Amino acid sequence: MDDGITDATIDGPKTSGRTRRGPAWQAIGILAELLITMAAICALYIVWQMWWTGVQAERTQVETREQVSWSDPSASGDTTIAEAQSGDAPVQPESARYGDLIAQLYVPRFGEGWQRNIVEGTDAEQLARHGLGHYQSTQMPGEVGNFAIAGHRSGYGEPLGDIDKLQEGDPIIIRTQDYWYVYTYKRYQIVVPTDVWVIAPDPENLGADPSKRLITLTTCEPKYTTATHRWIAWGELKYWAKVSDGIPQELSTTDSSGKVKFASTSSTEMSLPARIGSLQPYVVGALTAWAVFAIAAAVAWRWPLLADIRAGRRRRPDASLYGGIWRLMPGILPIRVLLTALLVLAAVGALFQWAFPWASANIPMLQQMSNYVAVQQ
Incomplete structure (x- = not known):
């Protein structure tokens, strides 16, 4: 009895009925793959620029703090509120070398636990590695005049990034090795990069001898496109305190038992x-x-996908960049998936480690797009 199954059915080719596309369509397909690849690289560049550079800056900042002998306000479980001092503020440091850690910046408005390092110098290298730099031509923390900072x-x-969220009266707190300097945010102005007067000792009275202790934060404007202008934020010193006496009221919180805690995270804490x-x-x-x-x-299974194509068990595929790579992978399907994933991982890592930093610099x-924000001097 004929059961409907023949040898030809078992051993015959298993190719699909769809024919190969013509050369023009195959060329268009390859072009589409190239465009998709470029789009993926652009997306990865944005991830690198907006996220990975921040990860690297965080690591650099923690390592920098670990190299100095500053006390950690969050090391102990509880602390005290430092007494506010109203007399002439001490100046610290009195001088610094390029790249030295001179202070840390705390801005509660930017989020609980927010802190950043401030190093000496505002060139592209320092801002890229540390995020914040001190204009070397301006005054030091606590000094009469203008302590001016640049940052991405x-x-x-x-x-x-959240400088536009500052509200009048917000505290801007500087911590040096031995002192806290609590400034009060006053106002902002958007200027062009050539307006260097914004970091003068007294921006409101150019040429006059300074009488106030000011802080100036400079950054780019607008935020996510070519920085055609600069966002300038000014503050004035409210009081200073000794680090040995505790922490400023503005950086404190109280737990359920009434103990005073440091609101910021550990200075040596590093994200995964x-x-x-x-x-x-x-x-x-x-x-x-x-x-x-x-x-x-290759030893265990060789190239079964290529073998099927050559034997006619699979249709001869169209020309394709990704398809060609996939067909060159040896082994069975799960192994080819694993090999492809490893190649993608290596490619993304190489882009982040070498390609994107080079492209951003050259x-x-x-x-x-890298938004170097130092005011031209």
Whole structure:
């Protein structure tokens, strides 16, 4: 009895009935793949610029704090409120070398636990690594005159990303090795980059001898596009206090038992992404794992996908960049998926570690997107 199943059905080719596309359509398909690839790289660049540079800046800041012998206000479980001092404020540091950690900035308006390092110098290297830099031509914390700071508004941890949220009367707190300086936010102004008067000793009375102790924060405007202007925020010293006496009232909180706590996080606390450091070991590890699995798969299974195509069990595919890579992967389907994932991981790591930093530093359009914010002097 004929049961409807023949040898030809069992052993015959399993190709689909769809024919290959013509050369023009295949070329269009390859072009589409290239465009998708470029779009993915652009998206990854934005992730690198907006997030990964901040991760790197966080790691650098924690490492910088670990290298100095400053006390950690959050090290103990509870603390006290430092007595506000109204006399002439001490100046600290009196001088600093390029790249030195001179202070830390705390702005409660930017979020509980928010803090950033301030280093000496405002060039691109210091702002990219640390986020905030002190204009070397301006005064030091506590000094009569203007303690002026530059910082990124997007990328590199966007230390001044929320500067537009400041409200009159908000505290802006500077901590040096031994002193707290509590400034009060007064006002802001948007200027062009050539308006260097904003960091003068007394921006309101140019040329006059300064009589106030001011702080100035400068950053880019607008936030996410080419920085054509600068956002300037000014504050004035309200009081100073000794670090050895405790913490400012503005940085304190009280628990259920009435104990005073430091509202900021530990100065040596580092997020999980920031602990990764360099991506080079991960790129090398992914490529090494790929090589090991690829060799093992080639020995065990060879290239079954290519074998099916050559034997006619699969339709000869159209020309394709990604399809070609997929067909060159040895082994069975789960192994090919694993090998592809390892290649993608290595490629993304290489972009973050080498390609994007180089592009940001050397391609003019990307240099503008990096938002270097120092006022030209």
